[in-house]
Amino acid sequence: MGKSFLLSPTLTPSKFCQKHTSILPRNYPKVSYFRSSNANLDSFRGCRDGFCSIPSFKAMPTRRLCSKASVFSEVSNQKQFFKVGAESTGPIPSKQLLQVVQTAAETGAKVVMDTVNKPRTIAYKIGLSDLVTDTDKMSEAAILDVVRNNFQDHLILGEEGGLIGDSSSDYLWCIDPLDGTTNFAHGYPSFSVSVAVLFRGKPAAATVVEFVGGPMCWNTRTFSAASGEGAFANGEKIHVSQTDKVEKSLLVTGFGYEHDDAWATNIDLFKEFTDVSRGVRRLGAASVDMCHVAFGIAEAYWEYRLKPWDMAAGVLQIVEEAGGAVSCMDGGKFSVFDRSVLVSNGVLHAKLLERIGPATERLKNKGIDFSLWYKPENYRTDI
Numbered sequence: 001m002g003k004s005f006l007l008s009p010t011l012t013p014s015k016f017c018q019k020h021t022s023i024l025p026r027n028y029p030k031v032s033y034f035r036s037s038n039a040n041l042d043s044f045r046g047c048r049d050g051f052c053s054i055p056s057f058k059a060m061p062t063r064r065l066c067s068k069a070s071v072f073s074e075v076s077n078q079k080q081f082f083k084v085g086a087e088s089t090g091p092i093p094s095k096q097l098l099q100v101v102q103t104a105a106e107t108g109a110k111v112v113m114d115t116v117n118k119p120r121t122i123a124y125k126i127g128l129s130d131l132v133t134d135t136d137k138m139s140e141a142a143i144l145d146v147v148r149n150n151f152q153d154h155l156i157l158g159e160e161g162g163l164i165g166d167s168s169s170d171y172l173w174c175i176d177p178l179d180g181t182t183n184f185a186h187g188y189p190s191f192s193v194s195v196a197v198l199f200r201g202k203p204a205a206a207t208v209v210e211f212v213g214g215p216m217c218w219n220t221r222t223f224s225a226a227s228g229e230g231a232f233a234n235g236e237k238i239h240v241s242q243t244d245k246v247e248k249s250l251l252v253t254g255f256g257y258e259h260d261d262a263w264a265t266n267i268d269l270f271k272e273f274t275d276v277s278r279g280v281r282r283l284g285a286a287s288v289d290m291c292h293v294a295f296g297i298a299e300a301y302w303e304y305r306l307k308p309w310d311m312a313a314g315v316l317q318i319v320e321e322a323g324g325a326v327s328c329m330d331g332g333k334f335s336v337f338d339r340s341v342l343v344s345n346g347v348l349h350a351k352l353l354e355r356i357g358p359a360t361e362r363l364k365n366k367g368i369d370f371s372l373w374y375k376p377e378n379y380r381t382d383i
Helices: 039-043 094-115 134-150 181-186 261-276 286-295 308-322 349-365
Strands: 033-035 051-053 122-124 131-133 155-158 162-164 171-179 191-199 202-212 219-226 231-233 250-253 279-281 300-304 325-327 340-344
Touching: 094 134, 094 171, 094 191, 094 202, 094 219, 131 134, 131 181, 134 155, 134 171, 134 191, 155 308, 171 181, 171 286, 171 308, 181 191, 191 286, 191 308, 202 286, 202 308, 219 286, 219 308, 231 286, 231 308, 250 261, 250 286, 261 279, 261 300, 261 349, 286 300, 286 308, 286 340, 300 349, 308 325, 308 340, 325 349, 340 349
Parallel strands: 155 171, 250 279, 250 300
Antiparallel strands: 033 051, 122 131, 155 162, 171 191, 191 202, 202 219, 219 231, 300 340, 325 340
């Protein structure tokens, strides 16, 4: 068996285990595996080829769910949702776009890795919870250099630098140089570098470099996809889970910085789904959350008020190409310029919308703005 490495050799100090035959959603294997990032761990009893079998434990009685668990209807799980990915990548082949996307994301990740154990210089955008660090800015600068060196005439939308480039271009790059800045500032292992390129408004290629581990053991995991080519983690194809019951699912959500009506509505959804599922997580990095759905370790993720750079990479290329579904939170057709997103393993999507959809409609009836935002003026799209 060959070995699996990140495409950029600069993303060490980390070792990757030997390549396994496939990466399966968490409900597939009969045996649980621990994936070692340290070759010395292979000396543990039961380890082979970088994987360690974990003894099974006696199942504990399932906790009793409240009566809300029975509210879900037996709706068909086979409803088809609109595709988000680009049907064409124009004159530039998808492989070429993906190569530059990966190089850009890994270049930004190298900047983050170089600073992850060093003191942070922190500033504030809005309030005390919306942080920005010098690392955000240095990562974005490094990513911009890669994009400009390859495509001088492309339009670029970065979280820190805003919109630059030629608005007549069919290509728009969406860059989040450090998604989960607050987590990074605290050394909490849920943050990433996220880069995607759109063709006429639809994602064509994307890469998310997720930072895992924590202080003294930082490592990375790279998710990537190109339209129609499938989704991959560290070079191995990945798939969403096949869990078809909300009560057997692990869900993820997020909350914006403004404590407004949308925030309050999602607090209520958080409470509701906590009662009827195995749990709802709030990790604080949208691109990572979506990659976890694609990876099969969570069944769904939703959030209001995300920006294009938060969603462009994870939402499309990684979730959709891994076999999942994507929509707005009212069930409508999604674009990266929308103000709400629901991604799932597909089989649960319609059931989740039974609660999320009406809650979102109530917000719309209150006059909450759900029009497109951060769409560059004069940028041509097929959405």
